[in-house]
Amino acid sequence: MVETGGFLLAALAVFLQRDAWAAVPLSAVLVAEALRAHPQTGHPVTGALLTFVHLVAAALWGGTLVHVLRARSRPLLIGYARLAAWLFAVVVATGLVSALLLVPFSDLATTSYGQVLLAKLVLVAAASALAVTARRHLKRHQTPRRPAGIEAAVLAGVLALSAVLTVLPAPAQTDPSLPFAPPADGPVVPAATRAGEIGISARASAGQLVIDLTAPATGERADERYELAATFADPRGRSRPLKLRGCGTGCFYAPVPWRDGTSRVTLAASAEGWTGGRAGLTISWPPRPADAELREAVTEMKSVPGFTLHELLTSNTTLGLGNAMTLHTTGERFLASDPYGSGTAPVSTRLPDQNGHRRIAVAYPAEHLQLTLTLDDDGRVLHEILAGPNHLITRTFVYPELAEGH
Structure with missing residues (x-):
């Protein structure tokens, strides 16, 4: 409107033979176009x-x-x-x-x-x-x-x-930031890790990948304070960079045509004022619900009278996985403080077996929290990786009969 008005006023000045007057509305046109x-x-x-x-x-x-x-x-x-x-x-x-x-x-x-x-x-x-x-x-x-x-x-x-x-x-x-992440279409495959001091949680669903970054103190951080670059490798090993779009503070979205099998996403994450770094996510497609396996694991763990828990905790993966701690506890006491102690989770999915053991991923997207559980033949937890907004915890469970070599 300013530009149109400026041109009309300039034309009027010329029509009235007041050419010098045209400079003012034409200058307004230039300023308006610069802002537009x-x-x-x-x-x-x-x-x-x-x-x-x-x-x-x-x-x-x-x-x-x-x-x-x-x-x-x-x-x-x-x-x-x-x-x-x-x-x-x-x-x-x-x-x-x-x-x-x-x-x-x-x-x-x-x-x-x-x-x-x-x-x-x-x-x-x-x-x-x-x-x-x-x-x-x-x-x-x-x-x-x-x-x-x-x-x-x-x-x-x-x-x-x-x-x-x-x-x-x-x-x-052509790819402006979105006000929020697109909702998942169908089942979700969660994945999480940590890059330096930055927590990374991801949700893979049909045709898309949403990645959330969390620094130890979010507060008034703006979208541009988080930066993320990602490279995607499909199950056939073909690699390409992902075109990421912002979807809120620390949130990034990318369209991904998932193929059956295991895909890998390599990330380089950073946040102003915090140590960033590189990290990798593994996505196994298609999703396979693991609600039954999670309930089985909780039921078996509640019946364990005692076991030894070895734990590594870190808030900065560039410094390693943290110092080792050992704890003797019971299954019921452990479950009372673990997120999946109720036997339910918003998202749970089967992962490919590893060394003959079943694995499941359990996620709580609202808390940017995910756990990867490795189960033994009886359904008890042998290994657990908990990736949260502020920490990465690696746990190994040793049961009495395993410690005795039986």
């Missing part, structure tokens, strides 16, 4: 300033050229030639920086925005070549009307392509 254009969306201050300077220089370049051609004055052409060199440098410099903010090199030739931008750059290069030709004509005391006229036509083409760019979505904007 693509670069400011990701870089509010820098992007708007770049667009404003770019538009001012481009308007002076094209407008002055048209005025000089109409005047047909050699001294005016000479003065314009000096000015055009500076204007060209400003237009190209600000245009290139804006393009780098908007379009990754990998998307330059594969997206509509990148292709139109390349066409615009070709026309700008052609206009610069024509400007150089016109300058040579001036040095030879010739009137450079023909190359200058073609230059004006080419700049009109540049203007047309610029108009097209304003309505095309920039590659950096």
